[in-house]
Amino acid sequence: MKYQKLFTPLTIRGLTFPNRIMRTSMVSGLATEEGFVTDALKERYQREAGGGAGSIVVEAAVILPSRSSYNLRISDGSFVDGLRHLMDAIRKVNPQPKVGIQIMHFLKIARSGWRQKVEDFKPEELPIIVEQHVKAAGRALSAGFDFIEIHMAHAYTLSSFLSRSNKRSHPYGGRLENRLRLPIEVYRAVRETVGDRYPLGVRINGEDFTIEGNTLLQSTRIARRLARLGVDYISVSAGSRFEDAATPAPNTPPDPMSGYSGHRMSPAWWFPDRTHSHLAEAIHNYVRAGGYDVPIVTVGKIRTPLQAEQLLEENKADIIGLCRPLLCDPDWPMKAREGREKDIVKCTGCNWCLEADSRYEKVTCSRWPKGVLAAPSPFLPSMAGPSELPEDASL
Numbered sequence: 001m002k003y004q005k006l007f008t009p010l011t012i013r014g015l016t017f018p019n020r021i022m023r024t025s026m027v028s029g030l031a032t033e034e035g036f037v038t039d040a041l042k043e044r045y046q047r048e049a050g051g052g053a054g055s056i057v058v059e060a061a062v063i064l065p066s067r068s069s070y071n072l073r074i075s076d077g078s079f080v081d082g083l084r085h086l087m088d089a090i091r092k093v094n095p096q097p098k099v100g101i102q103i104m105h106f107l108k109i110a111r112s113g114w115r116q117k118v119e120d121f122k123p124e125e126l127p128i129i130v131e132q133h134v135k136a137a138g139r140a141l142s143a144g145f146d147f148i149e150i151h152m153a154h155a156y157t158l159s160s161f162l163s164r165s166n167k168r169s170h171p172y173g174g175r176l177e178n179r180l181r182l183p184i185e186v187y188r189a190v191r192e193t194v195g196d197r198y199p200l201g202v203r204i205n206g207e208d209f210t211i212e213g214n215t216l217l218q219s220t221r222i223a224r225r226l227a228r229l230g231v232d233y234i235s236v237s238a239g240s241r242f243e244d245a246a247t248p249a250p251n252t253p254p255d256p257m258s259g260y261s262g263h264r265m266s267p268a269w270w271f272p273d274r275t276h277s278h279l280a281e282a283i284h285n286y287v288r289a290g291g292y293d294v295p296i297v298t299v300g301k302i303r304t305p306l307q308a309e310q311l312l313e314e315n316k317a318d319i320i321g322l323c324r325p326l327l328c329d330p331d332w333p334m335k336a337r338e339g340r341e342k343d344i345v346k347c348t349g350c351n352w353c354l355e356a357d358s359r360y361e362k363v364t365c366s367r368w369p370k371g372v373l374a375a376p377s378p379f380l381p382s383m384a385g386p387s388e389l390p391e392d393a394s395l
């Protein structure tokens with residue numbers, strides 16, 4: 001087979017991913033306003049599961065009671081049945097991919113432009129954050145997910161504690177050791193809940209891409225500390241911080257996607273392919289040099305199976321994260337395995353999907369026929385919208 005490494009299985013804590021392709025978490029806007037699973041959401045994941053990815057991380061599920069319209073929720077027991085039905089629906093289509101859920105605690109924002117900061121939490125509120133993760137993890141287990149990913153990246157709460165922009169004083173802010181305290185407490189408490197035999201991954205930022213944010217100097221250390229704790233994989237993302245976001249228009253909440261940092265999370269067409277592989281590589285090397293072999297996930301504008309295979313061959317990562325490429329063409333893995341690379345409908349990095357999320361709309365792909373909520377099946381380049389941006393826009 002042409003892409004040997006890409007299609008080599010990987011076992012983490014007894015759970016075997018049939019290949020190295022991970023569909024990273026992607027908010028869909030397909031939940032109900034209250035955060036329940038819908039048929040459209042099930043169909044989205046069923047379509048993706050049929051395409052051959054080895055693992056799928058279901059979109060960030062909110063773990064706190066605060067309002068967050070159309071985001072998937074796992075913030076109380078009433079959400080478990082829907083999530084279980086989602087798992088059943090995915091397995092019915094394809095039992096092969098391992099399916100996890102990302103659990104996410106967010107900082108509140110308001111239309112007035114106000115946003116909550118880590119400095120705003122009273123000491124007595126921090127154990128509540130830990131407890132909310134623990135409870136969410138218990139619900140994820142009840143719903144039947146194969147693994148859990150704790151969200152410690154982007155603009156969210158745990159990432160904000162980890163970031164150099166955390167200006168709390170001792171014991172939960174300031175030095176890295178202190179900034180790690182809450183994420184470590186969360187990890188340990190969730191591990192205790194799920195037990196020693198259940199896979200628990202984390203997602204961190206390799207770089208915050210803000211002046212006051214973390215760089216590789218911090219993220220390599222964070223990754224090694226998490227590896228020492230026994231996390232089962234580390235997914236390396238980037239950016240999406242609030243600190244350099246544009247000033248919101250009146251009556252609009254601040255948008256972490258609006259600044260340079262925001263533009264780094266899902267690199268658009270003007271960024272080079274494999275934009276963030278150097279972040280995963282540095283973290284991979286630093287963690288390995290510390291004696292840990294925890295798998296590292298790289299993500300960010302990986303467009304072709306050849307690029308993915310090379311990243312694995314060059315030991316830059318152990319798992320290839322694909323988000324927009326699999327939204328666009330969920331059959332990317334199957335087509336790669338069958339040597340039908342030419343049939344892959346490529347993500348152009350236009351970020352229609354990302355902008356839909358910022359507009360609080362349902363997330364769709366500009367290359368699909370208008371009005372559909374999942375990629376057609378089968379889907380071939382001849383059926384897709386324009387494949388490349390205009391030539392004079394290429395640089």
Ligand SMILES: Cc1cc2nc3c(=O)[nH]c(=O)nc-3n(C[C@H](O)[C@H](O)[C@H](O)COP(=O)(O)O)c2cc1C
Pocket residue numbers: 024025026027028059060102151153203237265266267299300301302321322323324325353354357363
């Ligand atoms: C619409 C959209 C929603 C996303 N939602 C999440 C999310 O819920 N959690 C997360 O960790 N990353 C999220 N991401 C980031 C992706 O997982 C991924 O890291 C990023 O898009 C870069 O990978 P790609 O080039 O393969 O798309 C989202 C990205 C997009 C475009």
